[in-house]
Amino acid sequence: MKKSILIIATVILASCAQDSVLNVRNIEQEPDQAISFNIFTDKATRAFPAGSVSLSNFHDQFVVFSTKTSTIDNEIIEVFNGDTVAYSAGAWTYAPLRYWDKQANFSFVAIAPSAKYIIYTKTDSVANPAGDYKTKDGGYTLVGTNLQDGTHTAEINKGFTGENGKDADLMTAQKNNQNGAAHDATVDMLFSHILAKLNVVIGKSKVLDGQNVYIKKVEITGLDDHGTYAQKNYTGAASGWNSSKVNASYKLSFQNNTGILLNSGTGTGENYHTGTPKYFIESIVMPQGIERDNEALKLEYVIGDQLYKYELKFWRNDTLKDINNQDSIVPRIVFPNLMDRSKYTLKLTIDPDAIIFDAAAAEWTSSQDTTLIVK
Numbered sequence: 584m585k586k587s588i589l590i591i592a593t594v595i596l597a598s599c600a601q602d603s604v605l606n607v608r609n610i611e612q613e614p615d616q617a618i619s620f621n622i623f624t625d626k627a628t629r630a631f632p633a634g635s636v637s638l639s640n641f642h643d644q645f646v647v648f649s650t651k652t653s654t655i656d657n658e659i660i661e662v663f664n665g666d667t668v669a670y671s672a673g674a675w676t677y678a679p680l681r682y683w684d685k686q687a688n689f690s691f692v693a694i695a696p697s698a699k700y701i702i703y704t705k706t707d708s709v710a711n712p713a714g715d716y717k718t719k720d721g722g723y724t725l726v727g728t729n730l731q732d733g734t735h736t737a738e739i740n741k742g743f744t745g746e747n748g749k750d751a752d753l754m755t756a757q758k759n760n761q762n763g764a765a766h767d768a769t770v771d772m773l774f775s776h777i778l779a780k781l782n783v784v785i786g787k788s789k790v791l792d793g794q795n796v797y798i799k800k801v802e803i804t805g806l807d808d809h810g811t812y813a814q815k816n817y818t819g820a821a822s823g824w825n826s827s828k829v830n831a832s833y834k835l836s837f838q839n840n841t842g843i844l845l846n847s848g849t850g851t852g853e854n855y856h857t858g859t860p861k862y863f864i865e866s867i868v869m870p871q872g873i874e875r876d877n878e879a880l881k882l883e884y885v886i887g888d889q890l891y892k893y894e895l896k897f898w899r900n901d902t903l904k905d906i907n908n909q910d911s912i913v914p915r916i917v918f919p920n921l922m923d924r925s926k927y928t929l930k931l932t933i934d935p936d937a938i939i940f941d942a943a944a945a946e947w948t949s950s951q952d953t954t955l956i957v958k
Contacts, residue, residue, distance in 0.1 A: 616682060616683045617680040617681070617682050617683075618662075618680070618681045618682065618683060618770070635773070638670075638695060638754075638774055639670045640740055640741065641695070641740055641741055641743075641752055641754065641776075642670075642695045642696040642741070642744070642752070642754070643669060643670045643671075643696075644667055644668065644669045644670065644695070644696055644697070645667075645668055645693050645694060645695035645696060645697075645754075645756075645774075646665045646666060646667055646668070646693065646694050646695075646697055646698050647663045647665075647666055647668055647677075647691060647692070647693040648663055648664060648665060648691070648692050648693070648694075648703050648706045648709055649661075649662035649663040649681075649689060649690060649691045649692070649709055650662055650689075650690060650706070650707070650708050650709045650710065651684055651687035651688060651689045651690075651763065652687060652688050652708070652710060653684075653686060653687050654686050654687060654688065655686055659707065659708045660687070661706075662681050662689065663681065663691075664706060665698050665706075667697075668693075683763050683766055684763045685763050685764040686763065686764065687763045688710065688760065688761070688762055688763060689760065689761040689762075689763055689766070689770075690708075690709035690710040690758060690759070690760050690761075691709065691756075691758065691759045691760075691761070691770055691772060692709055692714070692716075692755075692756060692758050692759075693755070693756040693772055693774070694716070694753075694754070694755055694756070695752075695753075695754040695755075695756075695774055696744055696745060696751060696752075696754075697745065697751075699745055699751070700718060700719060700723045700745065700751060700753060701716055701717070701718060701719070701723075701753055701755065701777075701812070702716070702717060702718075702719055703715070703716055704716075704717055709758070710760065714758075715813055715814055715815045716755045716777070716812070716813075716814040717811075717812060717813050717814070718810070718811050718812040718813075722809055722810055722811035722812070722825075723751075723753070723809070723810060723811075723812070724808055724809045724829055724830070725750050725808045725809070725833070725867065725868065725869055726748065726749070726750055726808075726833075727750070727808070727833055727834055727835050727836065727866065728742075728743060728748075728749045728750040728866060728867065729835055729836065729837060729864050729865060729866050730742045730743070730865045730866070731837065731862040731863055731864055731865045732837070732839075732843075733798060733837060733839060733843035733861055733862070733863050734843065734861070735861065735862050736846075736859045736860065736861055736862065737862070738782065738862065738865055739862075739865060743867050750866070750867045751867070752776060752778065752780075752867050753776070753777050753778055754774040754775060754776055754777065755774065755775060755777055755814060756772040756773060756774045756775075757772065757773045757775075759771065759772050775924050776923075776924050777812065777814065777817075777823065777923055777924065778824075778867050778868065778869065778870065778923065779867070779868045779869070779870045779921040779922060779923060779924075779925050779926070779927065780865070780866070780867055780868065780925075780926040780927065781803070781835065781864065781865075781866055781868045781921065781926075781927050781928075781929070782862060782864060782865050782866075782926070782927070782928040782929065783801055783803070783835075783837075783862070783863050783864035783880070783928075783929050783931070784860045784861065784862050784863070784928060784929070784930045784931070785798055785801070785845065785860055785861060785863055785882075785930075785931045785932075785933065786845060786846070786857060786858055786859070786860030786861070786930075786931070786932050786933070787845045787846075787847070787857075787858060787932065787933045787934070788857070788932055788933065788934035789848055789855070789857060790934065790935075790937070791845075791847075791886065791933065791934075791935070792847045792848050792858070794886050794887060795844060795885075795886075795887065796844070796845045796884060796885070796886050796933055797841070797842025797843060797844055797845070797884060797885040798837075798839070798842060798843050798845065798861075798863060798882075798883075798884050799838070799839060799840065799841075799842040799843075799883045799884060799885060799890075800836075800837065800838045800839075800881070800882065800883035801836065801837040801838075801863045801864055801880070801881070801882055801883075802834050802835065802836045802837075802880070802881045802882075803834060803835040803836075803864065803878070803879070803880050803881075804833075804834045804878070804879055804881070805874070805877040805878035805879055805897075806833065806834075806835070806868060806869065806871065806878055806921075807826035807827055807828050807869045807871045808828060808829060808830050808833040808869060809826065809827050809828065809829040809830075809869065810824040810825055810826040810827065810869045810870070810871075811824070811825045812824050812825075817923055817924075822870045822871075822920075822922060822923050823870075823923055824869060824870040824871070824923060826869045826870065826871040835864050835866045835868070836864075837863040837864055842884070842885055843861065843863075845858060845860075845861065845933070846858030846859050846860075846861065860930065860932075868921055869921070870920075870921050870922050870923045871920065871921050872919075872920045873897045873898045873916065873917075873918055873919055873920055873921070874898065875898045875899070875900075876896055876898070876899055876900075877896075877897075877898070878896070878897040878898070879894055879895060879896045879897065880894070880895045880897070880929065881893070881894050882894075882895075882931070884933060886933075886935065891935075895917065896915075896917075897916070897917045897918055898914070898915070898916045898917070898919075899914075899915050900914055900915070901914075901915050917929065
C-alpha cells in the first residue's frame with residue numbers, strides 16, 4: 584500500500600523565561616516586616632513579560648538563597664540558604680520567617696524544584712557578580728521521562744520533579760537585589776526553564792474519518808542524555824549546556840500494544856473541524872545540536888487491520904532531480920538544534936493515499952473458429 588505522512592514541525596524558539604514567576608511580598612507587621620512568598624496573579628499591574636504564569640504550573644516547591652550586606656560595616660549575613668518554599672492552598676510558605684533589615688542590602692536567587700542537581704556558586708554572598716548557576720560535579724543525566732500516554736489533547740507540564748526516577752524540569756531565577764530600607768512591595772523573581780522540551784502530537788486527516796487509526800508506538804532515539812551547565816555561557820544564541828551521550832539505549836518512547844485511537848473530525852462543510860490531535864510524548868531533553876542521520880523518530884500505527892511503520896531522521900539528505908534531470912542532494916532538517924529555554928513540538932498528521940483499483944481484461948491470446956452446418 585502506498586502511504587504518505589505529512590510532517591508539520593513547530594519550533595518555539597522564544598525564551599520560556601516568562602513561564603514561571605515567584606513573588607516575595609512583605610506583610611505589614613510591627614516593628615518588623617516579614618519576607619513572605621506568594622503566588623503572582625496580577626500580571627496587569629506588574630512589569631513581567633506578557634504570558635507569565637505561576638511557577639505552580641510546573642512545580643510545587645523551590646529553594647531560595649539570599650544574603651544581606653550591612654550598610655554599617657559591610658558584614659555579609661546569610662538570610663536563606665537553600666530553604667524550601669512550598670506551594671499549598673494557593674500560597675507559597677516557609678518557616679521560620681525572615682524579616683527586612685532597613686540597614687542592609689539584600690540579594691535573592693532561587694532554583695526549582697530543588698538544589699539536587701543545580702547549585703549557585705556564591706551563596707556566601709549572593710550579591711557577588713561572580714556567582715553562577717552550575718550543575719553539580721558530574722553534570723546531569725536524563726532518563727527519558729514521558730508524561731503522556733496518548734489520551735491527552737494538551738500538555739501536562741507538571742510532573743518533572745527529579746524524584747522517584749523522573750527527570751527534572753530544572754529552573755533558575757533571575758537575581759533580584761533589594762535595598763532593605765526602600766525595598767519593593769514585592770521581591771519578584773522570574774524563573775526560566777534551563778533545559779529544552781520536546782513534544783510529539785499526532786492527528787489524522789479528514790480522509791481517515793471513516794477509519795479507525797491506532798497509534799501503537801512512538802520513539803525518538805539518538806539524542807544526547809547528559810550535560811554540564813554554566814548559565815553564564817547561555818546567550819540565547821549559545822547554549823549553557825555541554826551535551827554528551829552516556830546511555831546508548833536512551834530514548835523517548837510511548838508504546839501501547841492495543842493502540843490509542845485517534846480522534847475523528849466533527850461537523851460538515853464550513854463547520855467541519857479535524858479531529859483534535861493527541862499527545863504521545865512530552866519530555867524534558869538535553870539542549871544539543873542535531874547530527875546528520877542520527878536522531879530519528881519511529882512510528883508504528885494501524886489503519887483497520889493493517890500495520891504501518893514510519894521513520895523520520897531529524898537531519899537527513901534527500902536526492903531529487905534538478906531541472907537538468909541530474910541528482911541533487913537537498914538537506915532536510917526538522918530541528919537544527921534543541922536550545923535551552925525552548926519548547927519544540929513535532930506535529931504529525933497521518934494522511935495516506937488509499938490503494939485504488941481499476942480493472943481491464945486482455946483478449947484471448949489466440950482465437951480459432953470452426954463453422955459447421957447442421958441439417
